[in-house]
Amino acid sequence: MLENHIKQAVQIALTEDLAGKHPDIGDITANLIAKDHQISAQIITREECVLAGAAWVTETFCQLNPDIELQWHAKDGQALVANQTIVTLSGNARHILTGERTALNFLQSLSGTATVVAEYVKELEGTKTKLLDTRKTIPSMRLAQKYAVTCGGGQNHRVGLFDAYLIKENHIMACGSIQAAIDKAREHNDKLPIEVEVESIEELQQAIQAKADIVMLDNFNLAMVAKAVEVNKGQCKLEVSGNITKGRLRELANAGVDFISSGALTKHVQAIDLSLRLMA
Numbered sequence: 001m002l003e004n005h006i007k008q009a010v011q012i013a014l015t016e017d018l019a020g021k022h023p024d025i026g027d028i029t030a031n032l033i034a035k036d037h038q039i040s041a042q043i044i045t046r047e048e049c050v051l052a053g054a055a056w057v058t059e060t061f062c063q064l065n066p067d068i069e070l071q072w073h074a075k076d077g078q079a080l081v082a083n084q085t086i087v088t089l090s091g092n093a094r095h096i097l098t099g100e101r102t103a104l105n106f107l108q109s110l111s112g113t114a115t116v117v118a119e120y121v122k123e124l125e126g127t128k129t130k131l132l133d134t135r136k137t138i139p140s141m142r143l144a145q146k147y148a149v150t151c152g153g154g155q156n157h158r159v160g161l162f163d164a165y166l167i168k169e170n171h172i173m174a175c176g177s178i179q180a181a182i183d184k185a186r187e188h189n190d191k192l193p194i195e196v197e198v199e200s201i202e203e204l205q206q207a208i209q210a211k212a213d214i215v216m217l218d219n220f221n222l223a224m225v226a227k228a229v230e231v232n233k234g235q236c237k238l239e240v241s242g243n244i245t246k247g248r249l250r251e252l253a254n255a256g257v258d259f260i261s262s263g264a265l266t267k268h269v270q271a272i273d274l275s276l277r278l279m280a
Contacts, residue, residue: 001143001159002143002147005143005144006055006056006059006144007059007063009056009106009140009141009144010056010059010060010063010102010106011063012140013060013102013105013106014060014063014064014099014102017098017101017102018098023064023065023094023095023098024094026098027094027097027098029097030093030094030095030097030098031094033093033094033097034093035094036092037092037093037094038090038091038092038093039090039091039092039093039096039278039279040088040089040090040278040279041088041089041090041096041276041277041278041279042085042086042087042088042089042276042277042279043057043085043086043087043089043103043104043107043274043275043276044083044084044085044086044274044275044277045080045081045082045083045084045086045111045272045273045274046082046083046273046274046275047082047272047273048079048080048081048082048115049079049080049111049112049114049115049272050077050078050079050080050111050114050115050117050118050151050152051074051075051076051077051078051080051086051107051111051114051151052076052077052107052110052111052113052114052147052148052151052152053076053106053107053109053110053111053144053148054072054075054076054087054107055076056103056106056107056110056144057070057087057103057106057107058070060099060102060103060106061089061091061095061096061099061103064095064098064099065091065092065095067091067092068089068090068091068092068095068096068099069089069090069091070087070088070089071087071088071089071090072086072087073085073086073087073088074086074087076114076151077114077150077151077152077153079118086107086274088279089276100276103276104274104275104276106144107272107274108271108272108273108274109138109141109269109271110144110145110147110148110151111148111272111274112269112270112271112272113145113148113149113152113265113266113269114148114149114151114152115152115272116152116264116265116268116270117131117133117148117149117151117152117153117154117265118152118153119246120152120154120246120249120262120265121152121153121154123246123249123250123253124249124250124253124260127250127253127254128253128258129249129252129253129257129258129259129260130154130155130258130259130260131153131154131155131249131259131260131261131262131265132154132155132156132157132239132259132260132261132262133145133146133149133154133155133156133157133261133262133263133265133266134157134241134261134262134263134265134266135157135158135160136263136266136267137266137267138266138267138269142159142160143159145266146159146266148266149265149266154265157261163192164192164193164194164195165185165192165193165194165195166195166196166197166216167181167182167185167194167195167196167197167212168197169197169199172196177206178196178198178203178206178207178210178212179206179209179210181196182194182196182207182210182211182212183210193213193214194212194213194214195212195213195214195215195216195239196210196212196214196215196216197215197216197218197241198215198216198217198218199218199219201224201227201228201231204217204228204231204232205231207236208231208232208235208236211236212236213236213237214236214237214238214239214258214259215228215232215236215237215238215239216239216240216241216261217238217239217240217241217257218241218242219241219242219243220240220242222248222251222252222255225240225252225255225257226255226256229255229256229257237258237259238256238257238258238259239257239258239259239260239261240252240257240259240260240261241260241261241262244260244261244262244264245264
């Protein structure tokens with residue numbers, strides 16, 4: 001899935017710039033450069049970050065001109081310092097400059113996600129709690145962002161609506177009860193994990209009684225989380241979600257939950273400051 005996504009995502013991004021035309025026609029500014037002019041360039045980071053997105057960069061230049069050579073000096077998941085060289089490129093000047101912005105867009109956004117995830121994961125060091133992402137991703141960039149989460153040391157929740165049950169308030173209401181929803185899920189496919197989102201201790205007890213695999217504690221304060229852990233007694237996995245900030249991570253983990261999930265990891269993307277510059 002990821003390999004196909006990379007090819008398709010890059011193709012769409014290049015089409016945005018070139019309107020589906022060959023780069024020698026679509027990039028009118030690059031056409032000011034002699035057709036056969038060769039250059040070397042490097043992409044550097046201007047700030048500390050965790051790298052993610054190398055394959056998208058490689059695919060960008062491959063689609064523009066497979067003769068462009070890339071020498072990577074860092075790999076995804078690696079922590080970088082300011083002004084560190086990430087990759088060196090050599091080849092056709094027009095095509096390298098045509099791909100510059102597309103390549104940087106992927107790399108700066110995915111590295112931004114990986115960097116924030118790494119900061120969150122660091123807060124959880126020494127605890128049993130794992131950091132999860134959510135489906136709150138940029139449309140058409142789901143797989144890319146979930147990949148970036150793993151580069152930062154986090155774990156993926158479900159990829160989509162097909163690989164795990166997540167029974168929320170509206171599902172419960174439509175099915176009639178937590179028990180009814182879980183029974184229907186097990187009847188439908190007893191091999192997939194079943195998670196139930198609850199908003200109170202009473203609903204937690206119902207989910208435990210119905211034998212949910214995971215219970216998501218939605219917007220529980222610290223006291224409620226502690227009570228939930230006490231009530232659960234390890235009968236199912238507990239996940240905390242809702243209004244998660246870096247400052248809350250340690251105290252929630254210390255309360256004894258198994259997972260903390262945060263939509264901010266992928267929906268509040270702060271791009272990393274990167275630059276492509278020609279080499280003398």
